Amino acid sequence: MATTSVFDYVIVGGGSAGLVVAARLTELQDISVCVLEAGGDITHTPEASVPGYGKALWFNKETDWGFLSVPQKHSEGAVLPMFRFTGLMQLNRATAREYDALERIGNIGWNSAEIHKYMVKSQTLAYTPEELAENHFEADKKDFGSGPILDTPSPYKLTYRDEWYKALEECGVPYNANAIGGETMGSWMSPIAVHPKTRTRISSASAYYEPNKHRKNLTIITGAHVTRIQLNTTSGKPVAEGVYYETNGKKHVVSARKEVILSAGSIQTPQILELSGIGQKKILDEYGIPIVVELPGVGENYQVGFFVAMSYELKPGHESHHPLATSPEETISTITNICAFVPLPKLEDHQALLDLARKSNFSKIPPSVLNIQQEWFKDETMPQIELVTIPHFLPTAYQPEPDPEKRYLCVCGLLLHPFARGSIHINSSDAFKHPDIDLSAFDNEVDWQTFVQGAKLTRKVHLKTRAFNDVVAKEIAPGSDGDTQEGLEKYLKVQLVGGYHPVGTAAMMKKEEGGVVDNKLKVYGVDRLRVVDASILPFQLGTDPQTTIYAFAEKAADLIKEDI
Numbered sequence: 001m002a003t004t005s006v007f008d009y010v011i012v013g014g015g016s017a018g019l020v021v022a023a024r025l026t027e028l029q030d031i032s033v034c035v036l037e038a039g040g041d042i043t044h045t046p047e048a049s050v051p052g053y054g055k056a057l058w059f060n061k062e063t064d065w066g067f068l069s070v071p072q073k074h075s076e077g078a079v080l081p082m083f084r085f086t087g088l089m090q091l092n093r094a095t096a097r098e099y100d101a102l103e104r105i106g107n108i109g110w111n112s113a114e115i116h117k118y119m120v121k122s123q124t125l126a127y128t129p130e131e132l133a134e135n136h137f138e139a140d141k142k143d144f145g146s147g148p149i150l151d152t153p154s155p156y157k158l159t160y161r162d163e164w165y166k167a168l169e170e171c172g173v174p175y176n177a178n179a180i181g182g183e184t185m186g187s188w189m190s191p192i193a194v195h196p197k198t199r200t201r202i203s204s205a206s207a208y209y210e211p212n213k214h215r216k217n218l219t220i221i222t223g224a225h226v227t228r229i230q231l232n233t234t235s236g237k238p239v240a241e242g243v244y245y246e247t248n249g250k251k252h253v254v255s256a257r258k259e260v261i262l263s264a265g266s267i268q269t270p271q272i273l274e275l276s277g278i279g280q281k282k283i284l285d286e287y288g289i290p291i292v293v294e295l296p297g298v299g300e301n302y303q304v305g306f307f308v309a310m311s312y313e314l315k316p317g318h319e320s321h322h323p324l325a326t327s328p329e330e331t332i333s334t335i336t337n338i339c340a341f342v343p344l345p346k347l348e349d350h351q352a353l354l355d356l357a358r359k360s361n362f363s364k365i366p367p368s369v370l371n372i373q374q375e376w377f378k379d380e381t382m383p384q385i386e387l388v389t390i391p392h393f394l395p396t397a398y399q400p401e402p403d404p405e406k407r408y409l410c411v412c413g414l415l416l417h418p419f420a421r422g423s424i425h426i427n428s429s430d431a432f433k434h435p436d437i438d439l440s441a442f443d444n445e446v447d448w449q450t451f452v453q454g455a456k457l458t459r460k461v462h463l464k465t466r467a468f469n470d471v472v473a474k475e476i477a478p479g480s481d482g483d484t485q486e487g488l489e490k491y492l493k494v495q496l497v498g499g500y501h502p503v504g505t506a507a508m509m510k511k512e513e514g515g516v517v518d519n520k521l522k523v524y525g526v527d528r529l530r531v532v533d534a535s536i537l538p539f540q541l542g543t544d545p546q547t548t549i550y551a552f553a554e555k556a557a558d559l560i561k562e563d564i
């Protein structure tokens, strides 16, 4: 086995977080960084750069890992696809209280003011004054800086946008003119990450890597599958000295003079830790991996949220994505999302849900987090359900093919703060074998009943409001099956999708509560090893996570620089 090279920092994973850290560290010219990415560089392929082509990447071996969950025993044995490709590109932020909760559970220096500072650093408001007015978006300039991620409006105009806002208002959910200012409750249109001139997707690859790829101190090796961390255990506390990886069946090791940074995402970061001997002894023993650091929280605390989509046919005169459209101008319409963030009191039967939550025992949730989650559940303004409209056809058993003459609307209902805690663990010592991904979907009645109420709200908005009466011709799915409690619940179980936002498997929490990293993102019990990706989030945020992950990675880069 040959040592290929030595760098100051080795980053595992060139995704959303990893490339931000690489770009910021290599601003220091005397620091060398190597990023190892298992996938290829797809930044300029039409599938990755044209907004709306995202679906072409799902289940595509070249671009998606093809992860599947283990059968979900509380959801009729469903095996859910766990896509790992970013498809939509909504740039949303959580409420300020959610970021403050990071500090409330013991992570000093992680609060809304601090995260806001890094959101400002990473994001630029790229709306013209006319676009702000047209989108009823009262953005505050202090929430943006001149960072590489551009927040832009979709150029596609929805014919039913204002009716949708009014329909939500009829259901008690007001319009929110600045939902990225710290309070997300309400309905609004999400800013998107699409370049205003080229109409190409903005990602950490296009925004943080492309402009800096000429740097002599930045090396990216693609097709490099990291198999484990090189740990030196000869002098007391184990030290991360590099990583082992494989390219085209050839084995390599790359050394890190200063640190190894794991940014392999919520599914593979815990996998790599376990393969390296960091995790639960019982699991590592089972696969013959010598234990280096016993850290029971690795791979636990997995939260992903859940969603289900419903499908509507629009009345003549209303526009949406043409099912056969492929040009960038046309496919961009599929990411023109109006969304609504709905707290519990806006759902029917919310008192019953509160009673249920009070009586339930969530033994897998650490006490400090559970207190906060119960507090949010009661909160009049903390969203628990998100409705997202995606203006295109949804193939279902009810109607597998679109009628090209007609226009459709698909609406997803998401459970934002699930009480379920799943896990991701290795099932082999082979680094190429997918780990067991268990969402624990609906292992508790509170999640399930809240999800059902969210679906009822979705149907009410689209079928029972005056404002939307002239917009929807009919509901295709679940259609009349949704009129009975039994029929609706069956539909939700069959159409359930595991969320796209996995977090929590290397949580930034106290070690005794199941934490894996401290507030400097250092792995407990190991020197020179940090985690910087979505896995550090100890709880699910009620938002799309990308902007938060960029901000976390920006902060992580500063934390690392402080130690140089």
Ligand SMILES: Cc1cc2nc3c(=O)[nH]c(=O)nc-3n(C[C@H](O)[C@H](O)[C@H](O)COP(=O)(O)OP(=O)(O)OC[C@H]3O[C@@H](n4cnc5c(N)ncnc54)[C@H](O)[C@@H]3O)c2cc1C
Pocket: 012, 013, 014, 015, 016, 017, 018, 036, 037, 038, 039, 083, 084, 085, 086, 087, 088, 089, 090, 091, 092, 224, 225, 226, 227, 263, 264, 265, 266, 268, 269, 272, 500, 501, 502, 532, 533, 534, 535, 544, 545, 546, 547, 549
């Ligand atoms: C379909 C879909 C749509 C989404 N839409 C949105 C949205 O609209 N807005 C939003 O905010 N968020 C969205 N998300 C979520 C967002 O994409 C993720 O939360 C975010 O990318 C997570 O960042 P990360 O750095 O933790 O992991 P990733 O971005 O997944 O990066 C991890 C990287 O590590 C690499 N890697 C893994 N294992 C290894 C290994 N062993 N060796 C080498 N490299 C490895 C992976 O290939 C990957 O490139 C969406 C997600 C999906 C799946």
